[in-house]
Every structure is written in C-alpha cells, then in structure tokens.
Amino acid sequence: MSSLFENQAPRPLADRLRPQLLDDVVGQDHLLKKDAPLGRMLASGRLSSLILWGPPGTGKTTIARLIADGTAMHFEPLSAVFSGVADLRKVFAAAQKRRADGQGTVLFIDEIHRFNRAQQDGFLPYVEDGTVTLVGATTENPSFELNPALLSRCQVLVLNRLDDAALERLLARAEEAEGRPLPIDADARAALRAMADGDGRYLLNMADEILSLPERGGPLDSAALADVVQKRMPLYDKAQEGHYNLISALHKSLRGSDTDAALYWLSRMLAGGEDPRFIARRLVRFASEDIGMADPGALPQAIAAWEAYERLGSPEGELALVQCVIYLGTAPKSNAAYVAGKAALATAKKTGSLMPPKHILNAPTKMMKSMGYGAGYRYDHDADEGFSGQDYFPEGMARHQFYTPKDRGFEREVAKRIAYWAKLRTEKGD
Structure with a gap:
C-alpha cells in the first residue's frame, strides 16, 4: 500500500520526466x-x-x-x-x-x-x-x-543510444519542468550531452545535480562542469558483446588500412578498461593473418610492442601498442600465408598418413638403407643455383600450390622467387 506521504517524497528528475505517452519518447x-x-x-x-x-x-x-x-x-x-x-x-x-x-x-x-x-x-x-x-x-x-x-x-x-538531438530535447524538458534554464554555457551544455554517452537517464541525473547547485555569479563553463559532475564511463563489458565488437572493429579497421579508425577503437578499448595484453595478442595474430609476408617485419614489431608493454605496464606501455597499431595499419596487407595454412591443413587432414618420399628420409641403420631410405637424395647446396628441383610431396600425391603471394609489398619479391624455382623445376624434369 502507498504511504500517505509518498507524493511528498523527493523524486529524481529522470523519474518525474518519465514519458506518459509514446509520442514523448525520444530517439x-x-x-x-x-x-x-x-x-x-x-x-x-x-x-x-x-x-x-x-x-x-x-x-x-x-x-x-x-x-x-x-x-x-x-x-x-x-x-x-x-x-x-x-x-x-x-x-x-x-x-x-x-x-x-x-x-x-x-x-x-x-x-x-x-x-x-x-x-x-x-x-x-x-x-x-x-x-x-x-x-x-x-x-x-x-x-x-x-x-x-x-x-x-x-x-x-x-533501441538506439540517444543521439545529440534527443539528449538536447531531454535537457529542454528538464528546464521546462524546473521553470529555469540550466546554469551552464553553450560549451558546457555540449559537454554535458557528450558525458551522457547516449544515456538519457544519466543525462537527467546530471541535470538534476546541476539544478540543485547553489546560485553563483555566472553559468558553469566546461572546466567547472567537469568538477561538478562525473563523466559516464564508456559502455564496455570485457566479458560480453562489447568486448568482441570493439576488437572486431580494431581488427577490421587495420585490415582496411584505416589507421586513424584503428587508433580510435584501440583507445575505446583502453578507456573501457580492456586488458592491454589481450589487445597485444590480437595484434600479433593480425600481423600474421593479414600482413604476413607482405611485410615480414610486422610480426617482430607486434611481438616487440607486447614485450614493451610487459616491461613498462600502463600507461607508459600503451604507447608501444599505439606505435604497433600505426605500423600494422600502414603496412601492405596480404592474407596469403593465412590462406596457405588453411589450405595445407585441409589437404593434410584429407590425405591421412602418407609417408614422406624415401629419398628425403634419413637412413641411420643398414636395414633402412636396404629399404631405399635416402636413396637418390640430391643435396641442394651442391646443385646449380642451389636448387635441386626434387619433389618433396608424398609418393603418388600430386603437387599442390598452397601459397600464392600477393602482388604487394615484400611478397612481390617472394612471388618472383617462387616463379623462378617453378621454372627450374620444369627444366630439371622433376
């Protein structure tokens, strides 16, 4: 049962301004x-x-x-x-x-x-x-x-997070309900909306706090506002969807070579309290998955950034992650190594337990020599061009080309080498 004095109890501004009609719902x-x-x-x-x-x-x-x-x-x-x-x-x-x-x-x-x-x-x-x-x-x-x-x-x-226009409508309603304007200047008003980060209830709670302040000589500016109200922490749950959404945004921004967007998502994660080691691990993964041989320096850079963070900790070590993101974002991109690894693994699973060809097997015993282990092996360093052209796939298995370099970055040079070896292999007849 409601108390006789319930209507006299103070109610937060957000509760008093709760819409009574669907038309009053903003955003x-x-x-x-x-x-x-x-x-x-x-x-x-x-x-x-x-x-x-x-x-x-x-x-x-x-x-x-x-x-x-x-x-x-x-x-x-x-x-x-x-x-x-x-x-x-x-x-x-x-x-x-x-x-x-x-x-x-x-x-x-x-x-x-x-x-x-x-x-x-x-x-x-x-x-x-x-x-x-x-x-x-x-x-x-x-x-x-x-x-x-x-x-x-x-x-x-x-439901969408409330945009700037919707938040401004809530502030106007608060001022109308209280019969007076918020004692803040235009810049502080914009800062107040930004502090709410799309949360209407939080915005009205901050407005309630400002309206309860004792009168002063003039309106609050942005600096004074920051002293009065606390900024809302960004929405970020390290164990839930926000965690995966933001790391996906960072990864895909790097893949798209949008370094500035990648820096933004990195900063969002750090501001939300994400463990920088988790970010460092993903940057190492990115260096192999999305850059690979297009810039072989990317992986050492990512590992060095991780090690630098481990030595320095936060916040100093976070600059190493920033540097790494810039390096990865501006590096040439190739997923050829990633594709090659998946294709080779799929073929390995399909072909089962095929033995290596005997000519590339060591023969430490007489019995193994008698069985042909090591017979016919050609030492590549003794061959012309340092390349024997022998087949190293299992006997009876056709050659597969798993790795196809992209025409980007260092992989251009790798592609030339592979083409040269293919030509020699054809000439040598193996």
Whole structure:
C-alpha cells in the first residue's frame, strides 16, 4: 500500500520526466512511428511478445509500460536480478485468472538475460498459450543470452543510444519542468550531452545535480562542469558483446588500412578498461593473418610492442601498442600465408598418413638403407643455383600450390622467387 506521504517524497528528475505517452519518447522513432513495428502493433491492437535490446537509459522500461497502457492490458513488472521461480509462479497464476476474466497481461522482465536457461524455459508454455505477452529488456545481445526456443517466440526490437538531438530535447524538458534554464554555457551544455554517452537517464541525473547547485555569479563553463559532475564511463563489458565488437572493429579497421579508425577503437578499448595484453595478442595474430609476408617485419614489431608493454605496464606501455597499431595499419596487407595454412591443413587432414618420399628420409641403420631410405637424395647446396628441383610431396600425391603471394609489398619479391624455382623445376624434369 502507498504511504500517505509518498507524493511528498523527493523524486529524481529522470523519474518525474518519465514519458506518459509514446509520442514523448525520444530517439526511438524507428520503432514508434505509425509505420514502425510498435506503431503498427498498437494500431492493430495486437501486441506480440518482444525483446527490447538496447543500451541503458534509452527507454526500454518506459516503452514497455506505455505499450501495455495502449492495449489496456495489465502491466506486471519484474526484475530478473531480484526475482526467482516463486515470483514467476505467482505472476503466471494471476495472469491465468486475469485471462479467465478477459484481460491480458504484459509481463515485463527487466534484465531478462540474468535468468538462467531453466528459468527462461519456464516462460515457454505461458508465452505459447497467450497467458502472458512477454516484453523482456536487455542490454546484452539476445542471440548469445536467450534460449533459442524463447527467442523464436519473440520479436527482437533494437533501441538506439540517444543521439545529440534527443539528449538536447531531454535537457529542454528538464528546464521546462524546473521553470529555469540550466546554469551552464553553450560549451558546457555540449559537454554535458557528450558525458551522457547516449544515456538519457544519466543525462537527467546530471541535470538534476546541476539544478540543485547553489546560485553563483555566472553559468558553469566546461572546466567547472567537469568538477561538478562525473563523466559516464564508456559502455564496455570485457566479458560480453562489447568486448568482441570493439576488437572486431580494431581488427577490421587495420585490415582496411584505416589507421586513424584503428587508433580510435584501440583507445575505446583502453578507456573501457580492456586488458592491454589481450589487445597485444590480437595484434600479433593480425600481423600474421593479414600482413604476413607482405611485410615480414610486422610480426617482430607486434611481438616487440607486447614485450614493451610487459616491461613498462600502463600507461607508459600503451604507447608501444599505439606505435604497433600505426605500423600494422600502414603496412601492405596480404592474407596469403593465412590462406596457405588453411589450405595445407585441409589437404593434410584429407590425405591421412602418407609417408614422406624415401629419398628425403634419413637412413641411420643398414636395414633402412636396404629399404631405399635416402636413396637418390640430391643435396641442394651442391646443385646449380642451389636448387635441386626434387619433389618433396608424398609418393603418388600430386603437387599442390598452397601459397600464392600477393602482388604487394615484400611478397612481390617472394612471388618472383617462387616463379623462378617453378621454372627450374620444369627444366630439371622433376
């Protein structure tokens, strides 16, 4: 039961400004317009089960509540952090009773990814028979965090982080609600929006803090603002999707020789608290996978950067990673070594346990000599051009060309050598 004095208790600005209509929700027009998914559902009066996926502070809970109001369904909120099987059973029982009385139930589960697989499976019969219309909210990729069976029964809607225009609309609403402007200058206002990093709730909490400051001689500038409010830490979970998204962005920016973008993604990872050793390992991998013999110096550079970081630590050692990213980003690119390795491995698996040809086997015993081990071997250093042209593949196996150098960087020279040896091999008849 609500307390007699509940309405007199202080409420955060973000709570007081929570939209009362879907038209008041900012930054999610791609979902809420009349011709958008949620707009069409509400117009038809048929709401299907949904997963709302997006960053914090983008309106997931608000949208869930408002779409329930728009369909005259009962809204039942639960948090996966604080709820268990017993809570769910109570909700399902109440929903079944409501359904018998002709009213549907929107079951909103915040942080739905926190429920384990067995708990998620428990939703299935109630979602399947329409006892509840499930609306789950998550900041994590549903493909990784939700059961396929549950996911197949829900439509996934992606909420965007709030852009600068949407954040400015929230600040204007805050000023209108308070009846006075924020005591900050234009540069500080822009800095405030940047600090929010797309999170509307965080922005309004900062605005609430600024509006509660004692009056002073003039508006806050950017430097004074930084002393008053704390910048929101970048969204980055080292164990979840952000971790893989950003390392993928770094890798692909390097592959595309966009050094400046690669430096940006490196900085995003470091600012988010990523272990620099993880980044160093991936840079070593990149040097072999995407540069290889086009610039044989890339791998030593990547290993040297890793070793430099190990010796210096943070933050000094991070400059070695910056230098390495610049080197790799500006180096000629070739995946020929990577392709050659995969092709050779596939052929090795297919051909099984073929023996090497006897002429390249050592013969340390008389029996092995009598069996022809080492017979006919030609020592390459004694041959003309230092190349005997013998076949080193297993007997009866055709030659394969796994490695095809690209016409880039040092591999141009390697290609010339391979072509020269192929010519000699043909001339020598092996």
